[in-house]
Amino acid sequence: MSSTAYFFQQFINALSLGSIYALVTIGLAMVFSILRLINFAHGDLMMIGSYAILMLFNAGLPVWTAILAGVAISGITGIIMERLCYRPLRGSAEMNTLLTSFAVVVLLENGAVLFFGPNTQPFGILNFIQPTLAVGSLLISKIDAITVVLTLAILILTALFIKKTTLGISMRAVADDLTASQLVGIPLNRVIVSAFFIGSLFAGLAGLLWSARAGKIFPLMGFIPVVKAFVAAVIGGFGSIPGAVIGGYVLGFAEVFFVALLPPDFQGYRDAFVFVLLIIILLVRPQGILGAKAMERRI
């Protein structure tokens, strides 16, 4: 394998990993921009979506129906979560809502262990898709190709939604100034519920892609992606949706090339490196790469 081919192969690896991160991060950022809430339970929506898809598929539904229904269940779970856990807390301290989201994680993950059992389960429902495409000496897994294309399509649709539709414009208005947007009569609850619903749909979809890639699902599968998405969101500028996308890709590339370029003894330090990067960004450019204004006052 030539070094150019090696580089491109790693480039493709990074692109597909970054796409999934981007997809998870959008949902996280959408909710944050409106509510200033970091929803750690976002990753568990991936888990719930994946389990729902698998169970519906095993119950005999056709693949695509199972996928659509499972992603919808993930979206609905997001709405329920908002109604039960986050709405009663609206307006309370940021730290309290953050902790609430941690409690929701404990609730959902232990609930999943109880209901689905703690064991890893194979997730092969997309295995009928041919594994790899060979392009010259490069190998592109079809799931990766689908991931990248799907993510890009969703990004474009989201951008259009935010820019053009009334709901999208309301979302931006609420994110920009909550009080003023209520003054002009924007229905706050509708905007918040929509943000949760859309974000959770994306999480369900990301769950599908993540599980198909790994070939398995397990109750605690949501935690690593959500922590990563969290980093991606900070890199991009918390709350900014284009930023979330860029953050997702930056993180995907950083992770892959960290492992690719460093000697094996240092590979284990990958996550430490990622978080050092995060702290540096927070200090030097807290608004992230794309954030237009400082999100938080510094002393």
Added chain:
Amino acid sequence: MHSGRQAGYTFMALGLFFLGIYLLSAYGNHYYQRVGNLMMIYVILTVSLNLSSGIMGISSLGQIGFMAIGAYVAAILTLPPGLKERWLTGLPHWMHSIQTGLLPAMLLAGLLAAVVAFLVGIVILRLQGVFAAVATLGFLIIVKVIAENWMTVTRGGRGLSALPAYTNLWWTSTAAVVTIYAVWRILKSPHGRSMIAVREHDLAAQSVGINAPKIRLLAFVISAFFTGIAGALWANLIGVVSPGSFYLWLTLLIIIMMVVGGMGSVTGSVISAVGFTILLELLRGFENKIAMYGISYIIFAVVFLLMIIFRPEGIMGDREFSWRNVRRIIPLP
């Protein structure tokens, strides 16, 4: 009420407390002793977290990182020399032959945690709110990754085992009393007032001459010191330290104890740490009976959610225990 009389009450209460500790260590079974030890460690952790997060208002998710540092320092110091030489080839040579008792290990553990808190604090405390939370979470993950990878000093994911079981109820209860006393004194001192002032409005506090960054750093470092001590006690209680032991579950547990007790109330932290330790044991007993493993954490999470929705200020808010209030209810001499 006369302050001399208050001191008298306090000493009597302390006497009763240590009598209880004596009875438990002399006649209690191992299980109750173990729960008692963990309870005292949770009290130390919750009270010291309250200093930095509740009283000072630093949103920290990285507190358990300091506990990990303390635990590893104590583990390395108390590990038998033979094992040290075999496992920890990255240590300087003179350290191989050293094996300390618990007290020096505890103090050095607290000290090193404090030094790290000082260095980390200079950087991270420039951030506030959710961003401080994110950065401190990053710190916690970095500590874990280092513990997992620095094979010649921490033995990686395998952890350090065969640590002497030095920790007993006397150590943990004394350390808990010292921690409570220290944090209480800080809270009632001018420094404590400054901390609250900075938490409530740092610009206003600075305008009256309080050095806000300095006071934040002070709270952070002291809090890390006691947390490091709790780590040392934990290491020599459980007998094995590994990177996964000091991670998100413990972080969450301690934060929840603090929030439910009341952010800013030392009394609340103590009540809540004691109460939650008992509650978790009861819930575990319950889930064993019905053989639905995991239900105890679910109930725990629901209790927390209800609490934060219906009583976000916690059990005590930022009120404190005082003999004067007790006297209103129970007629004391």
Added chain:
Amino acid sequence: MQKKISIAILAIATVFLLAFSGPVGADTVKIGVIENLTGSMASLDQPSLNGVKLALKEINDAGGVLGKKVEIIVRDGKSDPATLATVVEEILGKGVSALTGLSDTTMVLAAAPAAQRMGVSFVSSGATSPSLPDEVGDCLFLEPFGDNVQAAAAAEYAYNDLGAKSVWVLYDKAMDYTYLLQRYFCDRFGGLGGAIISKATYQTGDTDFRAQITSLKSKKTLPDILFISSGPDEIGTIVKQVRDMGIKIPIVGGDGYDTPLLAKVAGPAAATDIYFTTHVALDSKGTKAFVENYNKMFGHPPENGFAALGYDAFKLIVNAVKNANSADPKAVKTALAATQGFKGVTGTINYPKGIRVPQKSVTIIKVDGGKFIFEKEVMPSEIPAP
């Protein structure tokens, strides 16, 4: 709202009362089972508990031991050392004859010292670090073989039978088991004259191994085999991604591969040309009944090798109770240490004098098109020191 809260408190109190008013145990032989039924270790320990439950049912159906029924006292360690250290005291307080359970060295090290202090034996059902008995003391017994034995067997098989002269190693840095396995493998493989081209690492819970695999592909000379040291939850994904990236080199590993997940996650096309060491071939004659009964009791075949290990560890203890003709922990310990020729599902257990790691032969399984095929049973000629 006040009313709501008081109703909630009342409800919780009622549940507690109901929960604690169970019947008091009659005259039984009590054996403690400590497993991580929730948290990160649950996927290994839950099958282990199932194995114990199956063994318990069989023993009690056959009349128990010493004329008494056997009773298990199960506690969940929640994959948390502090909880483990607490629940082990709780179990010990109930007067058990011996303890078993746990699939990870660190977890055993948190739980077992309390048993050691009380002089109660602890049979580690799944942790395979050969130095474990020395780290804890004379009450700790391993039911499976040590990692040094299976790693040496794998190295000799790879070098002699597969004709491999060079290896690329990938291992999980966060687990004791995976670290030790690759270390012993490299010791023995190097000792035979094989070359270790390079090593790469990952962490438990990772789902993307492509960066590591791609760096393997960029090597000028590819190795003859890949030694991938992984737990049961990751191996399927790794194999899938290795094969997806077009690498057809044989893969060698340890008993972490012994799970249907390997073939199911990777898919039959990818799960081919794989060789691993394990305790027993689950389709062989002696184990057929175990697999069938397990399937009958739990509705699915054993999830991984830990099920059979839990089953055997429990029967090993009951066997010792029978040999000791007493349920007294000290007598059981002596009987355990003297175990000779105990035939379990995972092989025959003998404890040579003073050694609490059994001398068991290693089974080598070949995976071809997703099917597990028995290759051979071996005893390595040279075993690296623990």
